[in-house]
Amino acid sequence: MGRPVASYLGPKATRAGSKARAGSAHSHPGHEPAWLDSTPPINKKVPPIIPLLLFQSQCSLHFPPRSPGPNRHFLLGDHGRGVRRRAIQRLPPRADPPWMAGRASSVERVKERSTGLDKFVLREARGSSAEVYLYGGQVTSWKNNSGEQQLFLSKKASFKPPKAIRGGIQICFPQLGNHGVLEQHGFARNRLWSVDESPPLPDTTSDCHIDLILKQSEEDMKTWPHSYELRLQVALSPRGDLILTSRIKNKNADGKPFQFTFAFHTYFSVSDISEVRVEGLDTLDYHDNLQSKIRCTEQGDAVVFESEVDRIYLSAPPKIVTIDHEKKRTFVLRKKELPDVVVWNPWDRKAKAMPDFGAEEYKCMLCVGAARIEKPITLRPGEEWQGRQEISPVPSSYSSGLLDPEMIQQMQRI
Missing domain, CATH: 2.70.98.10 (Beta-galactosidase; Chain A, domain 5)
Incomplete structure (x- = not known):
């Protein structure tokens, strides 16, 4: 059985007469990413690395508020064996995805028809944008x-x-x-x-x-x-x-x-x-x-x-x-x-x-x-x-x- 990984969803805003929501951990055999453990995954058919947001809806990640040294850590569920730590090194920058090929950032000056005012439209190559009047x-x-x-x-x-x-x-x-x-x-x-x-x-x-x-x-x-x-x-x-x-x-x-x-x-x-x-x-x-x-x-x-x-x-x-x-x-x-x-x-x-x-x-x-x-x-x-x-x-x-x-x-x- 794979160990459950716990997700930190952020504290819920609390007020008088209300209770904060709490996340729960679930067990998912064989779905533990390789970068969470030094041992290979049990299920070889499952990709060793799963995008964070895809498995976050099924499991939970807990990030402790403080950890020594430059590394960050995850706390893994214990199942009676005690809490275990696994260090995660800072990931190196990844190459741009194929869909970005040929795209470049741009800054364009336009006149807004509805207002008659000039503005600049900033478009970053990866998709973000801003407008400045x-x-x-x-x-x-x-x-x-x-x-x-x-x-x-x-x-x-x-x-x-x-x-x-x-x-x-x-x-x-x-x-x-x-x-x-x-x-x-x-x-x-x-x-x-x-x-x-x-x-x-x-x-x-x-x-x-x-x-x-x-x-x-x-x-x-x-x-x-x-x-x-x-x-x-x-x-x-x-x-x-x-x-x-x-x-x-x-x-x-x-x-x-x-x-x-x-x-x-x-x-x-x-x-x-x-x-x-x-x-x-x-x-x-x-x-x-x-x-x-x-x-x-x-x-x-x-x-x-x-x-x-x-x-x-x-x-x-x-x-x-x-x-x-x-x-x-x-x-x-x-x-x-x-x-x-x-x-x-x-x-x-x-x-x-x-x-x-x-x-x-x-x-x-x-x-x-x-x-x-x-x-x-x-x-x-x-x-x-x-x-x-x-x-x-x-x-x-x-x-x-x-x-x-x-x-x-x-x-x-x-």
Whole structure:
């Protein structure tokens, strides 16, 4: 008999009066992949390696939260013989599949007929894609290799300046929300950007990216009298990750420094907000914008949603995980030089009050984005600041600290 292999399906969001679901292990003789054991499979007719997602529906994989050394381990069922460990080395990169022959990444500039606005369509050779508007420098679409939409865009979103586009990833500069004297979320999200003709060297090896730039206008100078350059690079990695890198430079000729805050206001598409949890924010302090920005401390092991949430979590770790149980999908957000995290869902009452937001759309969206709010950035003339947000979509068996998403995706390609 083959040993049962146990699958970790990720923790179920729990609330008062409800119980978390638990997975179960089942025995499947002869179906143990060769890379789980040094002994050959008992049934020679069964392929030695089975794609992870095919056998996950029948068996269970448990990834312990910590394991010594660079290897990852699986815990195997004991059947009275004690728990056994098998180390799994990081899998080497595999060659591209035959269907990719002759395909190449592309970046195309098009004019959207319905809005009259210019946008760039990024298509990565392996199937992922993104759309970036010059208006607002805003990403409005990001699809995975299977063509599934990952970002939320309201059906009532306005594409008529100066109104900001409701959804996607908004660039909030030089302030977020009303944390300052300027308009809500600053002015970068409702200005017309340009293509950056002399961009800095990219931080990614991706050949599928677009570089944009925003400079001060006469209108900006009336409310924020500073000369600046705001550069944005949007890139798709070969495995479908969405990477945004911003650079802000002080170009003042009068020698004056300026101060600003910044955020990637990211709208994720989710199946049901009540089935979503955000991990990595436990025990952190946050400003609650629903209670006059008072400072609170997160008491739960994860953030779950039963009513309106509008918070800024302070000094968050570099990796935050958003788990969508219904879609069996997880977003891993990594950030640099952006210590804070914005979490927002308007819930029903506020959703009905917003003209560019559907009354029921709060159920299928959640904002989780990297930000720099608590400690504003100060730049002297000639100085430059750089911030980065990278989002990786991974199977729902992943949760914070358990398994590197690259390994999961490599196992999927076996």
